[in-house]
Amino acid sequence: MFFDNASSKIGILNTSICSMNIGDFIIMDSAYKQISKLFPQSQKVHFPTHERITRVGMKRQKEISANILCGTNCLNSSMLLHRQWNVDLYNAFFMKEVITLGVGWTNYQDKPGSYTSFLLRHILSKTHMHSVRDSYTEKLLKSAGITNIVNTACATMWDLTEDHCAQIVPKKSKDVIFTLTDYRKDYAKDLILIEALKKSYDDVYFWVQGSQDYEYFQSFGCLINGIKVIPANLSDFDYVLENVPSIDYVGTRLHAGIRALQKLRRSIIISVDNRAEEKRKDFNLHVIPRDLCVDEYVSIFNEEHDTNISLPLKSIELWKSQFE
Known part of the structure; x- marks a missing residue:
């Protein structure tokens, strides 16, 4: 259950920390804007995704209600070997549940392996809806046994009305x-x-x-x-x-x-x-x-071309509404 008040705390899995790709800052700018609208009063505690959460971070994990993983292509079919999101079973055991916001899958790959499927089923929330950036990511996550998903596009696109x-x-x-x-x-x-x-x-x-x-x-x-x-x-x-x-x-x-x-x-x-x-x-x-x-x-x-973005507005509102 999420509460938005001055004493509530939400973990932000921030994909721009320690990143050398400014695209991650573009993603976080939009993701944080959306999170701030949803939780205007809550304290936002930022954690890295490119490196593991260590001792101080794990202490902070005990104080938050849940984590929101913000965008980028942080998932892949072999998360034991390739750690765009640098998390393992040890971290997952101590972390609060994770809810995704516009996450994506790295490259076209085979279905996720047993380790990746187990890790994601353990760390991703079983009760909240997860937001993914495209139908390909939705397909791969479902093959890992995670079905509480909506395809919302990346948060960077939500204001392209x-x-x-x-x-x-x-x-x-x-x-x-x-x-x-x-x-x-x-x-x-x-x-x-x-x-x-x-x-x-x-x-x-x-x-x-x-x-x-x-x-x-x-x-x-x-x-x-x-x-x-x-x-x-x-x-x-x-x-x-x-x-x-x-x-x-x-x-x-x-x-x-x-x-x-x-x-x-x-x-x-x-x-x-x-x-x-x-x-x-x-x-x-x-x-x-x-x-x-x-x-x-x-x-x-x-050539002249109009910009006609087809936003999945119902899916975006469905993901947002779970926090009301």
């Missing part, structure tokens, strides 16, 4: 800010993308979202001459989105694209993994394939 999206200009802007992905490198394909961007836009900005994005960007040599580099801070990305008069987002970083939509900028996301592709299928996010030629990119950039 019909009225909000109607304010996003469908025509190509004068300038563009783009991203690359350090752990999904494809030099030949990304070279074509950069060529197409320089051919299509007046000013081209590159935002460094991940820890090795800038080094990868530099590998393109003279092709990047004239491109303006934006540092690896969310505030710097926001500043460009909010202050450059006419700018689009294009790139392989999913949450950079969603952040652009939050800031009322036209966004074209290039699919490099299951996350963007599943959001395209479920919610009509504007996602395009990566294997295009320069002319195909240029043609897409010049």
Whole structure:
């Protein structure tokens, strides 16, 4: 049972702590906004997900009512070996129950193994509804024996309402800010993308979202001459989105694209993994394939396209209503 008052405490499993991917900060910004609306009076106690909760954290776990795990691709089919969410059976034994908010599955994988299924069944709440970011994650969690699930999309998308999206200009802007992905490198394909961007836009900005994005960007040599580099801070990305008069987002970083939509900028996301592709299928996010030629990119950039996000509003309200 959740109580929202000055003496209540909720654990926030914060995926941005110790993260070198600014996408996690975009997720947490939106997740924390939603949690603060649901529990305005409760104290929020933050715990890391990229490293294990240790002695002091375990002491704090005794004082909270439950944990909310905030987004990102923290689940996978072999959590004994791959710990995007760094939790094991020892941690799970001492932690209060976990309720998920917009969590996702890492890559397309086989069904979860016995260890992962046992761990998730033990640590995830059996009485509360869990929120996942797409139907693929819902399918994999159900195969682990967890059925109290609703597909709500990621919390970063919850404010992309019909009225909000109607304010996003469908025509190509004068300038563009783009991203690359350090752990999904494809030099030949990304070279074509950069060529197409320089051919299509007046000013081209590159935002460094991940820890090795800038080094990868530099590998393109003279092709990047004239491109303006934006540092690896969310505030710097926001500043460009909010202050450059006419700018689009294009790139392989999913949450950079969603952040652009939050800031009322036209966004074209290039699919490099299951996350963007599943959001395209479920919610009509504007996602395009990566294997295009320069002319195909240029043609897409010049097309008008309305932003029509299909939000699962009933599922979002169902997840929220359990805390009323």
